Each structure stands twice: as C-alpha cells, then as structure tokens.
Amino acid sequence: MNQTQFEKAVxxxxxxxxxxxxxxxxxxxxxxxxxxxxxxxxxLAAADEQTQGRGRSGRRWVTPRGRALAFSVLxxxxxxxxxxxxxRASGLGALAVCEALxxxxxxxxxxxxxxVLTGGRKLCGVLPEAHWSGERLQALxxxxxxxxxxxxxxxxxxxxxxxxxxxxxxxxxVAPEGLLRSVLERLLAWRPRMGTPDFLEAWxxxxxxxxxxxxxxxxxxxxxAELIGLATDGGLKLLVNGTERAFQAGExxxxxxxxxxxx
Ligand code: BTN
Numbered sequence: 001m002n003q004t005q006f007e008k009a010v011x012x013x014x015x016x017x018x019x020x021x022x023x024x025x026x027x028x029x030x031x032x033x034x035x036x037x038x039x040x041x042x043x044l045a046a047a048d049e050q051t052q053g054r055g056r057s058g059r060r061w062v063t064p065r066g067r068a069l070a071f072s073v074l075x076x077x078x079x080x081x082x083x084x085x086x087x088r089a090s091g092l093g094a095l096a097v098c099e100a101l102x103x104x105x106x107x108x109x110x111x112x113x114x115x116v117l118t119g120g121r122k123l124c125g126v127l128p129e130a131h132w133s134g135e136r137l138q139a140l141x142x143x144x145x146x147x148x149x150x151x152x153x154x155x156x157x158x159x160x161x162x163x164x165x166x167x168x169x170x171x172x173x174v175a176p177e178g179l180l181r182s183v184l185e186r187l188l189a190w191r192p193r194m195g196t197p198d199f200l201e202a203w204x205x206x207x208x209x210x211x212x213x214x215x216x217x218x219x220x221x222x223x224x225a226e227l228i229g230l231a232t233d234g235g236l237k238l239l240v241n242g243t244e245r246a247f248q249a250g251e252x253x254x255x256x257x258x259x260x261x262x263x
Contacts, residue, residue, distance in 0.1 A: 001048050001069065005177035013184055016041030023065070025052035027072035028129055028143040035077050035131065035139030042188075046071035046180065053145065055125050056114060056250075059160060061145050067152035069180055072143040073187065078136070086130055086140065087234030088194050090114040090249060091203040093126035093142045095190060098206050100182035106169055109208035111161075112227075112236045113249035116146075117208055120256070121164035123147055144183065148176055204230045209256055214238075217253040224257065 001009075006020035017039055024030060029052070030045040047070050053061035063070040075089065094110040101108045101118070109117050116124035127143040147153055147165035156162070166174050193199050204210070209227045216223045216238065228237040231246040236254070238245055 001046070001066075001176040001180070005175075006046055006180070009177040009180040010044065010184065013181075013188065014042065015044045017043040019045050021045065021047040023047065023049040023051060026050055026054055026143070027070055028054070028127060028141050031072045031074040031141050032129070032131055032139055035074055035141075039074065040077045042191075043074035044071060044184070055127060055145075057253075061125060061127075062152075062154045063145060064152060067147075067149040069144070069146040069148055069176055069183075071180065072141055073184075074139060075142055075191065076140040077138060085194050085234075086128075087248060088199065088203075089128035089130075089140060089142055089234075090126045091199070091230075091234055092187060092190055092194055093128070093144050094124075095199070095203050095206065096183050096187035097124045097126070097144060097146065099186040100179060101166070103182055104166070104170055104174060104179075106166075108206065110203065110206045111208045112230075112254060113234070115161065118164060118169045121162045122159075123164050123166065123169060142187075146179070146183075148174060148179065200230055200232065209254075213257045215255040215257050216240075216247075217255075218247070218251065227254075 003020050010018050024047040027045040027047050031043055034043055049065040050063035050070050053063045055061040090113045094116050097116045098108045106118050111117050114126040115122045124146040129141045131139040150165045150167045152165050153163050190199060212227055213224055214227050216225055223240060225238040225240040228239055231237050235246045235248045
C-alpha cells in the first residue's frame, strides 16, 4: 500500500490522528509513542513494511513491502477505558477482520485469542498491548497484520502455525485500501459496543474449534480439552477432565487436535 491508497482508505473516518509509513519498526510502537506524547482519541498508524514487527509470545511478525497490511489503532488513553474490557480487545480486532473478509466471500474463523483463519490456516494476527503508568491505563493498542499477497508469507519453517493469504484464499488480488477501509469501518462500528452481549455473540459465532476437542499447553503441560466458548471477560471456557475452566490469553496455547493442515 502507498500513501495515496492509505489516504483513500481512511478518508472521512473519525480518527483523531492518522499516519502512514513506507517503512517503520512496528506500528504498535508508533502509536505507543503518540500516547506517551499525549495523543488521545482514536489514532491510526499503518505501514507498508515493518522491520521490527512482532506477534504474541515474543514472536517475529514479517511485513514485507507491498504484500501485507500492518496497522495499529490507539483505542484508549487515560482512565476512560473500562479495564474489564481489556480481555475483549483482541476479539474486537479479529471480529472486524472477519467481517471484512466475509464481504470478500470468505468464511473466516477466530482461533482464540488472536488469529483469524480461513481453511484452517492463519491469515491475520492481532496483537493487543496495554501500557500502564502505575494503576492508570496509559494506552490500549490494537495491532493488526493481514497477509494480503501470496508472497507475504515467510517460509513454512519460520511459522508457528500454517499460514495463508487473501490472494490464496480468494484466488484473486484484493485492493489493500478497500480491505483496510472495510476492517476499520467494522472496528469503529464495534468499538462502542464492545461491552455488549451482541459483541460477544458475534465473536463467539466465529470461534474456531467450538464444541471440538483441542490440545492445550498450560504452564509447560499439554492437555486435551473440549472448547466450550467465550467467558464474558473474553477468556476461553474449556472442559478439562470433566471440569469447566476459563483461561485468559497468555495463560494457554491452543492447537487443533486433528485436521491440522501441513505447514
Ligand atoms: C500474532 O499473530 O502473534 C499477532 C501479530 C500482530 C502483527 C501486527 S502488524 C501491525 C502491528 N505491529 C506489530 O509489530 N505487530 C502488529
């Protein structure tokens, strides 16, 4: 994506600050710096290339030039944000991406907490980051990375989970500015409704492996469990050895038990 395409994508959207970078370390770091400098309201940074892109659990996230969407939204600063909604932030990003992909005719699913899949392969990752200043939430940031072109993907050896791109999933080349706009429209529509049952329902209805047995890694142990659904705080409810348990993002790694496509 270039500057002109970016401007087209964000035209008339109610962001307090927007900026596009041809190349940057990580767009999450850009908006975190804006929050430290005092920017408030919804802000958006996007980049054509990231040189220090990161994913969950300290993993690298590759955004090669001209092949992917990488952007971060500064959702909240200061005290206004309801901390109980923090666990729903990755759902906001994943749901917005799903709805944008549905407009392209895809049937995406959300691998809790932060991956968007099509055909069992990862197409998008969401990285929520909260910055605190003591008890005060300084910034809540939502970073989103989407593989647009087939050539966006790193080599299979570098992947923790099998990946795909929009080009592979749709068989066509999709205009990045249209996709970005679509995701932002859905994100802005859901943002004020993150606390509602409708939001949780829309997220849960797209949850991958619902009602299926999955493999979990918890505290260095591997378990099998049945995936029940979402807890109201955005955690994941599972049936482990006959007992219902809820986990928060970061406590547990989820894997499908069967039908995992090869890398
Ligand atoms: C994951 O799947 O682990 C999350 C990946 C999140 C990648 C996005 S790209 C935009 C933003 N900037 C980053 O450095 N990471 C997020």
